[in-house]
Amino acid sequence: MQNHYPFIIAGDWHKYQKRMLSIFSLNIFVLSFITFSPTYVLAIPYLDCADCNSSDVTKDFSLKNIITQYELYCERSSYVLLMYITAFLGCISGSLILGQFGDLFGRQYIILCSIAISVFGLINQLLCVSLTHMVISTFITGFGVIGMYILIIVMINENCQEQKRQQSIMVMLMVWALGGVFAAFAHYQVNDWINAYFYFALLPFILSFFLIHFFIFESPKFFVSKQRYDEALIIYNKISKINKRGILQMKDIVADLPDDFGKVVDEEIIRDEQNNQQNIEQIDQKNEDQINKQDEDQNQNITNELQSEKEKQNVEDQDVQQAQKQEPIKLSTSSMRGKADNYTIIDLFKYDSLRSGTIGFMIVSFYLHLFYYGGQFGINKIMKGYDLYFTGACVSFGEFIVNSWLYFNIYKLRRAHSTNVSLICSLIICLSFAYKQESLTLLMIQIAILRIFVTFAFGILSIYPNEFYPTEVRSLGSGFVYGIGILATILSPVVIFYGTQLGINPYLFMGLISIISPIGGLYVKETLGIELQDKIQKNHKS
DSSP states (O other): OOOSHHHHHHOSSSHHHHHHHHHHHHHHHHHHHHHHTHHHHTOOOOBSSSSOOGGGBOTTOOOOOHHHHHTOOGGGTHHHHHHHHHHHHHHHHHHHHHHHHHHHHOHHHHHHHHHHHHHHHHHHHHHOOSHHHHHHHHHHHHHHHHHHHHHHHHHHHHHSOHHHHHHHHHHHHHHHHHHHHHHHHHHHHSSOHHHHHIIIIIHHHHHHHHHHHHHOOOOHHHHHHTTBHHHHHHHHHHHHHHTTOOOOOHHHHOSSOOTTTTSSOOHHHHHHHHHHHHHHHHHHHHHHHHHHHHHHTTTSOHHHHHHHHHHHHHHHHHHHHHHHTSOOOOOOTGGGBOOOOOOOTTHHHHBHHHHHHHHHHHHHHHHHHHHHHHHHHHHHHHOOTHHHHHHHHHHHHHHHHHHHHHHHHGGGSOHHHHHHHHHHHHHHHHHGGGSOOOOHHHHHHHHHHHHHHHHHHHHHHTTHHHHHSOGGGHHHHHHHHHHHHHHHHHHHHHHHHHHHHTTSOHHHHHHHTTTTGGGGGGGSOOOTTOOOOSSOOOSOBO
16 A cells, blocks of 8 residues: 555645645644633633622723633632633533544544534534523534644645645644734733634634635545545545646555455446456457558559558557547446455554553653643633733733744654653752742743743644554544643643642642653654554454
8 A cells, every 4th residue: 555655746845735834834823822812711810809799890900801700710710710620620521522523524524523513612602691501602612623734734634745744733833823912912902802713713713624624625534444445535636736837546555455455346447447448359350451452462563662652650659549548447437446444443552562652652742731731721720810811811822832943843853852851850940939939020031941841742632642542543542632721721720720729830740640750651652754544453452
């Protein structure tokens, strides 16, 4: 089975791939805006007095966010935690369900479904009339956005040349970081969370739906993994046409057909083969007649002999051209499809080639998400007012700088080693919060340094599982890994909340429960320089 070779012919970093990167960047930017927005729309305002009345909100807190709309402070502050947990329960459900659906029904189709679900959730959030309605709508939005993120990363990995696919993922993460900066700026400047969500989330999602539907094709590797080679050939040639490259043939996609291919041949194909054989026999007979005619006319003068030779050549050329016009022999559509296996999460643990890596990715993803989102949510427990928005923008900009560096170096970095180093450094930074820091500036620097190391590891994680899992389970495996990470995302506001309740710095509390985080990278094999695989190695099962 051929792997990346068809893209060498069709073009693996040309107009189509750049178009895909541009369109998906819009989605990633909006996803980032939605992900970082809870830091600001769920920020609890200062209160003037001990009485928890809405009139006691200070004039300095003029922004209209979800907290002020539903008065979620004092004895109702537990609902803030419920909002966080609900959003990420939607995300974990989406990652597990939509990730598997991406391997069953196609990447592009499920991305479009994810956008539609997200749009439905956002509309309900903007129109909701009760807190219960808001909680349900938040779940729906979270369900949609995570499936979109996972499958966009999968699509980029499957459609680009080796170095460019890694750099394209870093571009996605740079756009993600800019989305975080923009979220802080937008919520500070726009005096209403509903307007911010409508203009910066809902409308761009609707636009991206049509852009992806009309300008992005299904991943041809998905069709190859399902042994639907005829459909894969169509997509490859569409991409090749956009990239102004050559035309692909079936042999460019399938090097060695499975044993059950070609056994079922239509009667029409047999007739075509017989007709072609008859045409060849007719040409041979005509050639023989021409030779006999030449022998009989040997005594004619030179002029007549040359004229005879010319007429013979014309007849031969016409016969050859007629034979060439015959439709070539080809396998029918039904014979170009095989029976593909469908996999579930259980298969990630059943095969030896996947089990150890899956366990390692579970540990790495869990603690990285805890560090990342715990660090983000911790900001609004430590920072207030203008400092909240400024710190949020600064750490996101630091994330942009790290991803910019990774853009030029990601294809050189050892995956396992880099992940372990980043996790260890993140853990050390969290534990450093044991030393109480009175200066807000130094506190902001600590938070920014933590985000730098976590961002570095996240950059690796965005590529690592997609290199490890073959095409048959790439969407499923990546979705499961991110689903486990989102479990930590659900826990992160809980960790921050109870760390604050216990009087412990939330970052220190997060570090204390993450002592074992570095062991995850020990379970996953190195994938640097290894070509993406299509098929699972099934030599050994448990």
